[in-house]
Amino acid sequence: MCQKTHLDHGAGDTGQQNFQLNSSSPIESLLPVQYRDGRVVSAFYLIKSSNARRAITCSKLHPVILPGKRSISVITLFEYLDTTIGPYREFSMGILAAPTPRLATNIINAVIGESPLAAWILALPVTSQLACQGGIELFGYPKSVKCIDVQFMNDYCSYSVSDDNGELVAFSCALRRGPKIKVKRLHTYSELNGRLIRTDIETCWQPAMTGGKGARLRIGSTEQPIAAIASALELPLEPIFLLHGSRFSAILPKHHLQAAPP
Numbered sequence: 001m002c003q004k005t006h007l008d009h010g011a012g013d014t015g016q017q018n019f020q021l022n023s024s025s026p027i028e029s030l031l032p033v034q035y036r037d038g039r040v041v042s043a044f045y046l047i048k049s050s051n052a053r054r055a056i057t058c059s060k061l062h063p064v065i066l067p068g069k070r071s072i073s074v075i076t077l078f079e080y081l082d083t084t085i086g087p088y089r090e091f092s093m094g095i096l097a098a099p100t101p102r103l104a105t106n107i108i109n110a111v112i113g114e115s116p117l118a119a120w121i122l123a124l125p126v127t128s129q130l131a132c133q134g135g136i137e138l139f140g141y142p143k144s145v146k147c148i149d150v151q152f153m154n155d156y157c158s159y160s161v162s163d164d165n166g167e168l169v170a171f172s173c174a175l176r177r178g179p180k181i182k183v184k185r186l187h188t189y190s191e192l193n194g195r196l197i198r199t200d201i202e203t204c205w206q207p208a209m210t211g212g213k214g215a216r217l218r219i220g221s222t223e224q225p226i227a228a229i230a231s232a233l234e235l236p237l238e239p240i241f242l243l244h245g246s247r248f249s250a251i252l253p254k255h256h257l258q259a260a261p262p
Contacts, residue, residue: 030134031254034084038248040207041157041173042076043215043239044111051233052095056120060196061097061189064104064117072096072107073233074119075171075217077159078248079150088128089148091161091169093230094119097189099196111183111243118187118198123226125161125168139199140192144226157244161226168226173215175244178208183243186250201252207245212238 052063052071063071078090096110097120104110110117125146126132135141146168150159160170186201215238220227 033252035250037082038080042243046070093123113185120189140190167220170218176210178210203250207243
């Protein structure tokens with residue numbers, strides 16, 4: 001059986017830390033969560049807008065449409081090395097969306113957080129039971145506890161998400177040099193008790209932006225929900241671009257607002 005809280009940092013293990021919530025404390029006491037250091041790799045894919053529409057189960061949201069009737073799907077690995085709830089890993093799969101139908105010709109503003117657009121989260125497996133519980137109860141995120149194995153080298157990253165039934169998804173890419181961009185915040189959409197939630201996460205991160213040539217995503221058995229979601233998107237062979245870098249920091253806020261059309 002895999003160990004869901006294990007952190008393998010490639011160059012050596014930093015050790016496990018057990019963070020538990022006092023039984024008398026509400027889950028809200030975890031917030032705000034401070035992410036003080038981490039490594040992140042994001043891959044942006046062009047997909048059919050019809051597939052994006054089917055994947056967004058919330059009737060209050062619409063996929064952002066690009067020329068050619070395409071939409072954007074994003075898959076991201078977060079390796080949180082230092083947080084107020086302990087180190088853990090997270091894999092995110094989402095679709096760029098808005099509360100009203102919207103055409104877009106430039107997604108860079110959305111990438112750096114200077115846009116009303118946000119990612120509707122399709123799946124969010126993590127290696128921390130505490131992060132899973134908080135994400136579900138406080139934000140309505142589709143979280144689950146899974147194994148996430150990661151290997152970082154100077155110019156290469158590979159990772160896989162799995163559970164006791166086997167591999168769900170796996171991704172690998174070269175970490176090439178590229179222009180640095182400043183990502184000011186991350187925006188997400190989720191649904192909590194029938195209410196559409198927009199969460200704005202302040203960040204301090206300057207990743208490299210590079211092409212997706214050679215990056216590969218492998219999808220496991222579609223009998224497993226996360227693999228089935230990824231398969232239904234019909235992601236192309238390679239992403240259009242990557243964002244990757246270390247020294248990621250962010251604050252998951254204590255308050256979030258119900259989404260309203262911008």
